[in-house]
Amino acid sequence: MHRYRSHHCGELRSQDVDSDVRLSGWLHNRRDLGGILFIDLRDHYGLVQLVARPGTAANEALSHLTKETVVRVDGRVVNRGAENVNPELPTGEIEIEVSEVEVLGAAEQIPFTINADDGVNEEKRLEYRFLDLRRERMHRNILLRTSVISALRHKMTALGFNEMATPILSATSPEGARDFLVPSRTHAGRFYALPQAPQQFKQLLMIAGFDRYFQIAPCFRDEDARADRSPGEFYQLDVEMSFVDQEDVFQVIEKVMTEVFQEFGNGREVTSPFPRIPFRESMLRYGSDKPDLRARLELVDVTGVFAGSDFKAFAGKHVRALAVPDTADQSRKFFDQMGEFAVEQGAKGLAWVRVGEEGGKPQLTGPIAKFLTEENVTELLGALNAKAGTAIFFGAGEFDEVSKIMGAVRVEAAKRTGHFEEGVFRFCWIVDFPMFEKDEDTGKIEFSHNPFSMPQGGLEALDTQDPLDVLAWQYDIVCNGVELSSGAIRNHEPEVMFRAFEIAGYSKEDVEREFGGMLRAFTFGAPPHGGIAPGVDRIVMLLADEPNIRETIAFPLNGNAQDLLMGAPSEVDEARLRELHLSLRKPPQAK
Numbered sequence: 074m075h076r077y078r079s080h081h082c083g084e085l086r087s088q089d090v091d092s093d094v095r096l097s098g099w100l101h102n103r104r105d106l107g108g109i110l111f112i113d114l115r116d117h118y119g120l121v122q123l124v125a126r127p128g129t130a131a132n133e134a135l136s137h138l139t140k141e142t143v144v145r146v147d148g149r150v151v152n153r154g155a156e157n158v159n160p161e162l163p164t165g166e167i168e169i170e171v172s173e174v175e176v177l178g179a180a181e182q183i184p185f186t187i188n189a190d191d192g193v194n195e196e197k198r199l200e201y202r203f204l205d206l207r208r209e210r211m212h213r214n215i216l217l218r219t220s221v222i223s224a225l226r227h228k229m230t231a232l233g234f235n236e237m238a239t240p241i242l243s244a245t246s247p248e249g250a251r252d253f254l255v256p257s258r259t260h261a262g263r264f265y266a267l268p269q270a271p272q273q274f275k276q277l278l279m280i281a282g283f284d285r286y287f288q289i290a291p292c293f294r295d296e297d298a299r300a301d302r303s304p305g306e307f308y309q310l311d312v313e314m315s316f317v318d319q320e321d322v323f324q325v326i327e328k329v330m331t332e333v334f335q336e337f338g339n340g341r342e343v344t345s346p347f348p349r350i351p352f353r354e355s356m357l358r359y360g361s362d363k364p365d366l367r368a369r370l371e372l373v374d375v376t377g378v379f380a381g382s383d384f385k386a387f388a389g390k391h392v393r394a395l396a397v398p399d400t401a402d403q404s405r406k407f408f409d410q411m412g413e414f415a416v417e418q419g420a421k422g423l424a425w426v427r428v429g430e431e432g433g434k435p436q437l438t439g440p441i442a443k444f445l446t447e448e449n450v451t452e453l454l455g456a457l458n459a460k461a462g463t464a465i466f467f468g469a470g471e472f473d474e475v476s477k478i479m480g481a482v483r484v485e486a487a488k489r490t491g492h493f494e495e496g497v498f499r500f501c502w503i504v505d506f507p508m509f510e511k512d513e514d515t516g517k518i519e520f521s522h523n524p525f526s527m528p529q530g531g532l533e534a535l536d537t538q539d540p541l542d543v544l545a546w547q548y549d550i551v552c553n554g555v556e557l558s559s560g561a562i563r564n565h566e567p568e569v570m571f572r573a574f575e576i577a578g579y580s581k582e583d584v585e586r587e588f589g590g591m592l593r594a595f596t597f598g599a600p601p602h603g604g605i606a607p608g609v610d611r612i613v614m615l616l617a618d619e620p621n622i623r624e625t626i627a628f629p630l631n632g633n634a635q636d637l638l639m640g641a642p643s644e645v646d647e648a649r650l651r652e653l654h655l656s657l658r659k660p661p662q663a664k
Contacts, residue, residue: 075095077145077177078096078145079095080094081096081119082096082098082114082115082118082120083116083118083120083121083163084118084164085121085167086163086166087166089167090150090152090167091149091150091151092149093147093148093149094147094149094150094169095146095147096114096121096145096146096148096169097116097143097144097145097146097177098114098115098144099114099116099142099143099187099207100112100113100135100140100141100144100180101113101114101120101140101141101187101188102140103140108127109126109127110124110125110135110136111124111168112124112125113188114144114146114169119162119163119164120162121162121164121167121168121169122153122159122162122164122168122169123148123168123169124151124169124170124171125170125171129172130174131172131174135171135174139179139181139182140187140188141180141183141204141207142178142179143177144177145175145177146169146171146173146174146175148169148171148172148173149169149170149172150167150169151169152167153168183204184197184201184204185197185204187204187207187208190208195623195631196637199623199629199637200637201638202637202638203638206627211624213617214613214617215625217337217613217616218627220337221337221609221612221613221616222289224332224336224337225329225609226289228329228332229310229312229329232325234285234287234312235283235285235286235287236287236288236289237278237286238288239274239275239278241291242255243265244265244266245266246268246269246588250294250296252266252267252293252295253266253295253305254267256653256654256655257653258652258653258654262654267293268291269293269294270290270606271288271290271311273525273588273590275313275604276313276563276565276591276594276602277590277591279313279315279602280565280595280597280598280599280600280602282315284314284315285313285314285315286312286314287313288311289308289310290308290309290310291306291307292306293305293306294307295634298632298633298634300621300622301555301614301622302622303622303623303626303629304630304634305634306630307608307610308608308610309558309608309609310606310607310608310609310612311604312326312604312605313602313604314602314603315602316600316601317562317601317603318546318562318601319548319562321603322562322603322604322605323349323502323548327345327347327500330343330550330552330612331345331500333612333616334615338498341496341498342498343497343500344366344497344498344499344501345500347550348501348502349502349504350364350502350503351503351504352504352505352506355503357393357476359480359483360393360475360478360479360480360481360482360483361477361480362506362549362556363551363556364480364501364503364554365553365554366500366501367487367494367499367553368483368484368487368492369492369494370395370396370397370483370492371395372394372395372483373394373395373396373457374392375392375457375467377452378392378449378452378456379392383444384449386444386469387467390470390471391469391471391472392467392468392469392475393475393476393479394453394456394457395467395479395482396457396458396463396464397463397466397487397492398460398492399462400463401461403464403490411423411425411466411485411486412425414481415466415468418477418478418481418482419474419478420468420478423466423467423482424441424468424469425439425441425465425466425467426440426441426442426445426464427464427465428459428461428465429461435450435454435460437450441467453465464486466482468482484554498552498553498615499553500550501550501551502548502549503548503551504548505529506544506548506549507542507544508521508522508528508540508543508544508545509521509540509541509576509577517578518576519577520573522545522559522561523547524574525561525564525570526545526546526547526562526563527546527562527564527569528545528546528564528569528573529543529544529545529546530543530544532568532569532572535569535572536572540576546561547559548560548561548605550605552615555611555614557611557612558606558607558608559606560603561604561605562602563602563603563604565599565600565602567596570595571584610626613625
């Protein structure tokens with residue numbers, strides 16, 4: 074018999090009764106029923122129940138061991154009996170009568186329970202992540218991640234894509250976030266940068282003629298944490314294709330995403346084909362460029378209804394309205410709670426009216442109804458197609474501010490009133506992003522998305538249009554309000570690239586210095602190409618139905634970008650600093 078095991082813990086069934094077996098695993102739980110010990114033994118594959126009779130050496134050994142001790146046990150498979158079957162366990166019809174026990178790895182008293190989710194704080198979970206990963210939910214999430222990555226590789230290869238690795242040590246690049254820098258020992262005063270994305274390299278692979286590339290790529294960005302963003306590093310399905318337009322990229326990614334979400338979504342419906350929504354339309358209708366389409370409500374621009382109105386709260390402002398039908402039975406508490414929610418999003422309050430009917434004519438009631446003229450009411454109800462029993466919420470202010478607040482109100486109202494779909498994956502493409510945007514503080518023109526994107530209309534558009542009106546061949550893929558990825562058809566023409574960067578404030582010399590390798594490649598025959606890079610962490614987060622991305626990563630950093638298990642970031646001694654030609658200048662509070 075094997076030194077450690079003849080079977081896995083989740084493998085044995087009723088047909089194995091009367092077999093002599095050897096198992097190894099962790100002591101998951103222990104119950105003493107009148108001197109008879111029942112032990113749940115756990116390994117990677119599942120649980121099995123052990124039984125140790127009173128007066129046996131096995132009972133004596135197992136009664137003193139702490140939970141999570143690793144043991145090898147020998148024993149015989151027996152039936153539990155019909156009254157003791159556990160239908161929730163695959164091994165629930167049998168148990169192992171233990172005859173011999175060997176301790177393989179002793180365990181100290183564990184800092185939190187493994188066999189129950191007892192609400193232990195995240196700091197403790199990350200400090201003892203190796204224990205946290207023993208929990209069933211976490212173990213399942215990490216295995217789901219492994220399966221998803223394996224499926225992505227298989228599907229991309231089947232579509233004719235070649236998996237290729239790109240450098241980790243590279244040059245700094247303006248990808249929109251801070252780089253992690255690595256000092257060079259052999260080139261004093263110079264630094265490598267960890268890649269924010271393999272952007273330039275995958276484009277160079279297209280120029281080199283490889284046609285279809287993919288990689289499960291590690292990316293590094295010095296960004297603050299969010300629920301859907303891990304600080305430091307993340308992984309993405311990095312994709313690039315030659316001789317394609319936007320729709321070619323969409324067809325490939327839609328097929329892969331649809332199949333993956335159907336395979337691992339536990340029966341949840343997946344929309345297909347994914348709707349294409351222009352950026353400006355998305356901001357108007359949903360208040361966001363990553364709309365949650367499970368909410369079956371839309372915003373309507375009613376600024377024109379109140380243009381020249383005497384209602385001072387709306388006068389001269391952008392006004393967005395949200396009509397919520399079937400709310401006749403909602404109490405005043407519902408409206409108060411929606412107002413409180415809007416304030417949490419940054420609003421000063423939330424104006425609202427109810428639509429009723431009197432004498433066959435619509436009638437508005439509510440805090441601001443008295444400020445609306447008969448003409449306002451007619452226009453408003455026509456714009457919203459609002460019938461009796463509808464609640465209407467309003468936001469007024471600057472466009473971006475109103476979009477953010479009312480976009481959140483839209484989803485919350487849908488959830489509270491039954492206009493929200495559960496158990497589905499609602500995908501969409503956001504398209505026609507503006508090429509440039511204006512910095513609110515400096516007034517300067519900047520790239521709004523990926524600086525390597527091709528402007529719609531090419532050089533002519535850059536030369537003849539207001540920069541803020543130029544659209545780019547850029548797109549995002551969104552699922553259930555989570556942005557999975559940005560992508561673009563790339564700018565592969567040097568003249569167009571120089572002009573685009575010039576508009577964003579870069580000189581020709583700047584571009585040649587920062588992107589010399591890419592520019593040089595463009596002058597030797599570059600094919601039209603484009604790509605995208607859906608985030609693996611976010612895909613798994615959605616499939617696992619987890620609210621925080623750290624629940625799908627084996628060893629994540631915490632919200633302060635610290636590794637509480639390994640102690641990173643850590644200090645470096647003076648000798649190492651000298652070797653790297655570095656000296657430290659800490660802020661006063663860090664001394």
